[in-house]
Amino acid sequence: MTIINSLFVSVTLLAIAGGITGIIFLVTQRFIYKYTTANFLVKINKVVILTFVIPFFWILGEIDHSNQIFLEYDLAVIVQKDSIKALWYEIREVVNFANVISVAWLIGVILYLLFQAILYYRFTQDVWEKRTEITEELWISAFQKSAADTNLDPHKIELCSAQSISQPCTVGIWKRSILIPEDLVNTLTESEIHIILGHELTHIRKKHVSLKVLMFVLSSLNWFNPVLHMLKSSLNEWIEISCDEDMTVTANGKSREAYANMLVKLSSTVADQSKYGKINAITYFGTKKRLNLLKKRIVGIMKKEHNPDRMARAITVAGMICAIFLGTIIAKEMDIAMHAAFSNHIRVFDESEIILEEVTAMDEGYEYTDFDENLFEKQVVGINEMNPSISYEIVYMDSHSEMLVEPITAEMCDHPMEKVNVAEHTKNADGSCVVLMYEGLYCKECENIILGEIIYTTSTVVCVH
DSSP states (O other): OHHHHHHHHHHHHHHHHHHHHHHHHHHHHHHHHHHSOHHHHHHHHHHHHHTTTSOHHHHHHHHTTHHHHHHHSOEEEEEOTTSHHHHHHHHHHHHTHHHHHHHHHHHHHHHHHHHHHHHHHHHHHHTGGGOEEOOOHHHHHHHHHHHHHTTOOGGGEEEEEESSOSSOEEEOSSSEEEEEEGGGTTTOOHHHHHHHHHHHHHHHHTTHHHHHHHHHHHHHHTTTOHHHHHHHHHHHHHHHHHHHHHHHTTOOHHHHHHHHHHHHHHHHTOOOOTTTTTOTTTEEEOSOSOHHHHHHHHHHHHHOOSSOOHHHHHHHHHHHHHHHHHHHHHHHHTHHHHHHHHOSOEEEEEGGGSOBOOOOTTOOOOOOOOOOGGGOOOOBOOBOSOOTTEEEEEEOTTSOEEEEOSOBOOOOOSSOOEEEEEEEEEEOTTSOEEEEEEEEEEETTTTEEEEEEEEEEEEESSOOO
């Protein structure tokens, strides 16, 4: 359960970072398209989606050591007695909220995968297993020519017809196939066949089906995130428009008009294909009966210039970098809140039960507290490694102190040893700190330190040490 809980917290932080970047992209994408191309938008959309995968905020956590602190320590949460916050954490503990929400997320992932598996099975039974190889000479010659134009080997791609689909589609990652509705096989002209095959082969050349597999995985993990689903829909649109761009980049006005007419013709013959339209993992359907997308594609074919503004692209890249940085900073600022809300590694303390040490930036250090040397008993064997979040200071009898930079050896020696206090200062990820003051014996010659019992423990809400 701990692993599931940690994974859910990580996915949630990635959703925050990616969500910020994704919203900025979704708001500005139409404006960017005016000065660039759909192919450029596809690349930017991919980068934005990667923010749901790559935890850039983890780098910041490595710099301030908070990643290690979250792994090794429980998060301290301080509440006021009888407050709403205290009541919330009491309820949270009773219902084990962290585990409940993690299990709910995992169930959502499983249900999403199950839904896709059912769609895959239906598609296999109704379409894939009933496909028929196309042998008509007109289709074969057009297929070979289009494959050569796209630098693909036609022998590694199937060209088949199927009864249960109403539009051409590309299927498979390793065993790649182009499926043509059976009703269209004998009704299209040679130029229309070239348009359809060229478009589908462009999907194969750019590995768009593989991209949809990645989107399928991300969608399953982020089933609760509407921003990712909008980005997925946006990416699908830009991919279709980018394929149109590739097909018409050197075409004249008449060829572009013929291409647009082909889209309209296909749209007018569309039957109900919704039961297969959500099979994200295995297919990449071509033209869909969506008037808005059809309009965008036709406008892109007939009016869009294919020479992007270099300055616009540079500004867009710089803007996306800033958006990613903003999302990363916000996710990093939210990591404590997310761990406090969803992690099961927290400890709740009543504010009235904590001794708060009054510490200011002008304080010179810790005060020495005397102890009976005859009652001294060694309590700590030694500190083998110095933890970046924990520091030690020797406090002498005159209350001046010095920082320790080497591990505490705790070895006995024959030299006279001086009574000291040893302050163990732990800085928490939320900015607070805890100080444990130990009795100690210190040998200046061997530089050995023996730690005894804890004299007192103090805590500050905001560390200024």
